[in-house]
Amino acid sequence: MQKANHSPLSHKFIVYGIVGIMILPILATLLYSVSSSWGATILPRGLTFDWYIKLLTDERFIAAFGRSLVLGISALVLSVVLILPTIFVVFYYYPKLDKVMNILILLPFAVPPVVSSVGLLQLYSDSAIPLVGTPWILIGTYFTIALPFMYRAISNNFSAIHLHDLMDAAHLLGASTFKAFLLVILPNLKKGLLASLFISFSFLLGEFVFANILVGTRYETMQIYLYNMRQTSGHFTSALVMTYFLFIFVLTWLASRFSQGTSS
16 A cells, blocks of 8 residues: 555656756756856856847748748648548548558658658759759658658548448438538548647658758758857857747647547
């Protein structure tokens, strides 16, 4: 009985300790980003928001952030247009192909981004359509990155909604397959789809390898901007990192909220 009483307390101590260790660097970065100067003292000498004002008024940062948004949203729109009908066809007409798809979606993780980037450079360097150095090649590569997250989240949602029963009921009421998918199946996938979109977008926003090798400074994204600004003031880069972290935190929180709504 004594062991049962002390066990939850020890578990909480371990969990809170790990969370504290993870949060400590974030708090230190936040404090450094709002400090006017911090040298050989335990605490900063003064606090200021000048670094955030300088960052948020930097046209180069706003442009880089906008490019990252455009790339992420474009890749996710392409993912929804291609992946959602594909999963529907697999689950409704060819359910045995789900095992094959589960293997195929692991390929982006099996091939390192550096290897993929070099292969894409060799493949499209002599192409009649100039893709290297343009955002179009990044949209394609970002689609492959988002594919595993999108497929796994949406396929789990398909498994939970009793697809065949809903489609049979819609057909009995006179709806076509397309209309049943649009008016019956799609609303049941809304929360799972939104959760997968937020998770994928937060991951795409932090992608650096493909953007750096395939495009570089010719189409500066937020991660490329962060890399190029590494030689500037540490307070400024800390403000940039905290701004990026806050944005990702909001996206992750939204994805978690939608995931909880889906599971319930």
